[in-house]
Amino acid sequence: MSLSLLPPEFKIVRDDERCIACQVCVRQCANDVHVYDPEDDWVYSDYSRCVGCHRCVTLCPTRAITCVRNPLDFRANANWAHQVITNLHKQAETGGILLSGMGCDQPQRIYFDHILLNASQVTNPSIDPLREPMELRTTIGRKPDRVEVHCEDGQVKLDTQLAPQLTLETPIMFSAMSYGSISYNACVSLARAAKQAGIVYNTGEGGLHSTLYEYGPWTIAQVASGRFGVHPEYLDVAVALEIKIGQGAKPGIGGHLPGEKVSADVSRTRMIPEGTDALSPAPHHDIYSIEDLRQLVYALKEATGYEKPVGVKVAAVHNIAPIASGIARAGADYIAIDGLRGGTGAAPTVIRNNVGIPIELAIASVDQRLRQEGIRNQVSLIAAGSIRNSGDVVKIIALGADAVYIGTAALVALGCHLCQKCYTGKCNWGIATQDPYLTKRLNPNIGSRRLVNLIRAWSLEIKEMLGGMGVNAIESLRGNRDHLRGVGLNEVELRSLGIKAAGQA
Amino acid sequence: MKRIYVNEEYCIACRLCEVHCLVQHSQSKKIIKAYKEEAPQLMPRLVFEEEGPLSFAMPCRHCVDAPCLDACITGAMRRDEDTEAVLCDEDRCVGCWMCVMACPFGAIQRNLKGTKAASKCDLCYGDEMPACVAHCPNEALVFEEREQ
Numbered sequence: 001m002s003l004s005l006l007p008p009e010f011k012i013v014r015d016d017e018r019c020i021a022c023q024v025c026v027r028q029c030a031n032d033v034h035v036y037d038p039e040d041d042w043v044y045s046d047y048s049r050c051v052g053c054h055r056c057v058t059l060c061p062t063r064a065i066t067c068v069r070n071p072l073d074f075r076a077n078a079n080w081a082h083q084v085i086t087n088l089h090k091q092a093e094t095g096g097i098l099l100s101g102m103g104c105d106q107p108q109r110i111y112f113d114h115i116l117l118n119a120s121q122v123t124n125p126s127i128d129p130l131r132e133p134m135e136l137r138t139t140i141g142r143k144p145d146r147v148e149v150h151c152e153d154g155q156v157k158l159d160t161q162l163a164p165q166l167t168l169e170t171p172i173m174f175s176a177m178s179y180g181s182i183s184y185n186a187c188v189s190l191a192r193a194a195k196q197a198g199i200v201y202n203t204g205e206g207g208l209h210s211t212l213y214e215y216g217p218w219t220i221a222q223v224a225s226g227r228f229g230v231h232p233e234y235l236d237v238a239v240a241l242e243i244k245i246g247q248g249a250k251p252g253i254g255g256h257l258p259g260e261k262v263s264a265d266v267s268r269t270r271m272i273p274e275g276t277d278a279l280s281p282a283p284h285h286d287i288y289s290i291e292d293l294r295q296l297v298y299a300l301k302e303a304t305g306y307e308k309p310v311g312v313k314v315a316a317v318h319n320i321a322p323i324a325s326g327i328a329r330a331g332a333d334y335i336a337i338d339g340l341r342g343g344t345g346a347a348p349t350v351i352r353n354n355v356g357i358p359i360e361l362a363i364a365s366v367d368q369r370l371r372q373e374g375i376r377n378q379v380s381l382i383a384a385g386s387i388r389n390s391g392d393v394v395k396i397i398a399l400g401a402d403a404v405y406i407g408t409a410a411l412v413a414l415g416c417h418l419c420q421k422c423y424t425g426k427c428n429w430g431i432a433t434q435d436p437y438l439t440k441r442l443n444p445n446i447g448s449r450r451l452v453n454l455i456r457a458w459s460l461e462i463k464e465m466l467g468g469m470g471v472n473a474i475e476s477l478r479g480n481r482d483h484l485r486g487v488g489l490n491e492v493e494l495r496s497l498g499i500k501a502a503g504q505a
Numbered sequence: 506m507k508r509i510y511v512n513e514e515y516c517i518a519c520r521l522c523e524v525h526c527l528v529q530h531s532q533s534k535k536i537i538k539a540y541k542e543e544a545p546q547l548m549p550r551l552v553f554e555e556e557g558p559l560s561f562a563m564p565c566r567h568c569v570d571a572p573c574l575d576a577c578i579t580g581a582m583r584r585d586e587d588t589e590a591v592l593c594d595e596d597r598c599v600g601c602w603m604c605v606m607a608c609p610f611g612a613i614q615r616n617l618k619g620t621k622a623a624s625k626c627d628l629c630y631g632d633e634m635p636a637c638v639a640h641c642p643n644e645a646l647v648f649e650e651r652e653q
Contacts, residue, residue: 020540022524028517059642061524062536430517436558443515443643 005089010052011070012045018064019043025056025065030426030438053419055428087349098349101422101432103249103341103386103408106353111360112392116502118483120470127472129463135473136459138403141165141309141333143377163333164309166240168403169198170459171474172393175384175405176222176244176313178206180257180266180278181345181422183439186431189414189447191215196448197455200239202405205255205280207269213237223300225254226280228270232303240309241300243293245284248342248359248385250351251315255280261425261434294330309333316340316362316385321369328370328379336405337362339385343408345432346423359385360399364497367400367479390461399497400479413454414447506567506589507650509628509635513561516645522562522637523549529629529636546619550626551637552612562637562646564626565612567591576607581623590628598622
């Protein structure tokens with residue numbers, strides 16, 4: 001075998017004065033970086049295999065380990081940057097498509113960081129959410145054009161029949177992550193947390209493990225191009241259904257769960273033979289037009305007695321506004337749009353980093369377009385693709401979303417350190433793996449507690465921000481772009497976002 | 506009484522329970538000092554079992570009907586009146602290892618390096634929570650009262 005030209009990405013620095021050779025690092029590293037030498041009674045590190053997941057750093061009882069970027073740098077070159085050169089070396093050695101996990105890590109402009117929120121001063125009062133009620137409850141689904149009511153014995157009665165709605169206690173949902181791509185314990189953590197927080201999680205394309213049926217009222221069941229795990233009971237137990245057309249990390253690309261990850265349990269849940277690759281085609285082979293999509297939307301509605309919302313998830317691409325308009329007209333109850341920075345378990349790096357548009361621009365243009373066409377009430381909009389904190393939630397709702405999907409943020413709450421090696425199946429945090437040695441590392445009792453804490457913390461912060469703006473319900477913020485101002489954005493960007501520049505009244 | 510219970514499905518085989526058990530029963534109770542200076546005399550007071558992906562810590566069960574109490578020829582092994590824990594008085598232990606033979610869980614070990622006495626879990630006597638439970642990173646060990 002010829003010499004690999006790839007330099008190690010990270011370097012393990014072991015403080016000899018603190019290391020007690022307890023071997024916790026040795027036992028915790030799935031990449032075999034740390035090795036104990038009984039002859040010397042010492043632990044050595046071959047950091048060429050280190051992925052920078054910080055499992056050893058976190059568990060070391062004496063804090064003897066530091067993981068740093070390997071200082072080896074190529075000669076400075078703004079064009080042929082470090083990553084460009086190592087990617088070339090990798091491809092020259094493997095001859096394959098470069099894979100990555102998680103969302104786009106390139107310095108594409110993050111519009112959230114160029115948008116500022118408003119607050120009330122003097123002329124309109126701010127609200128203290130600790131003293132006054134603040135409404136975060138959100139309903140996802142088709143809203144009627146108008147409601148007809150009549151009075152009966154002094155009570156107002158609703159005549160209009162409402163479309164099925166999905167009720168969330170706070171406008172945050174856990175986005176689609178399939179059983180198979182993530183571990184059973186990760187799925188349980190998400191399901192339990194969704195139930196406790198009064199929100200929903202999404203099965204992704206992995207079907208629903210039979211032990212999770214009890215969380216059905218907090219489950220969105222996804223129907224994707226591979227149709228894995230789709231059967232009548234799966235549709236029946238869920239509270240809403242979602243047709244997945246695309247994903248922000250890899251628009252236009254299908255999915256591929258390697259056979260090694262298709263364990264007996266995954267095979268039963270996905271309804272495919274054990275050990276076989278689970279290939280999700282790039283398109284749905286029965287959807288080549290909006291009319292075809294309409295057929296599937298109504299097939300699912302028919303199958304579930306028109307009792308639950310049916311949504312469609314698409315990636316944010318250049319023509320997202322007319323696409324969303326078509327989806328609304330196809331009868332979808334909600335549209336989930338996944339932006340450029342959306343995460344994944346595995347995607348070709350070149351696709352992940354180069355295809356799609358940021359979610360901020362996508363939501364702004366879709367909301368604008370649906371309003372212009374007078375059909376905004378017919379669908380709810382769910383924004384996905386790197387919602388990192390409660391500030392992002394407030395900003396994207398003010399740009400026009402009804403609620404957000406969080407995937408990466410939820411995984412980080414579960415312990416993910418964004419090492420981007422999900423596709424190797426060696427997740428040291430027990431999240432993106434099916435290895436029985438590793439999946440145990442995520443205790444769903446701890447995981448669900450951490451997720452519930454995250455949702456609670458964000459909800460409190462959202463209430464504070466709303467209160468500052470003098471708004472007492474999240475509904476009043478939706479599409480209210482007057483509360484936003486842009487900094488460091490050019491005129492075209494401001495126009496696309498539909499917001500004024502900071503300093504403009 | 507409160508006992509240490511194991512949720513083996515969440516044991517990640519890091520063996521931090523052993524590390525912190527050793528430290529807790531050291532003179533200094535300082536992890537680096539305990540390992541670098543006192544370690545040759547010390548050993549963890551729990552047994553760790555591991556086969557394939559299955560692993561768990563096995564501290565003394567502090568049985569209601571503890572065979573080690575009957576087996577002990579010197580009366581070193583006794584039941585603490587306050588906590589109901591089974592404790593070993595290492596000064597009285599003569600190292601006959603009958604307790605080791607009698608223990609149905611294999612939870613008692615011989616400390617041949619230090620005290621030359623039977624080494625077993627004392628539930629970190631006097632502490633609110635045993636060190637192994639307090640430091641288990643994945644809550645695989647719990648310290649609680651359960652119906653027998």
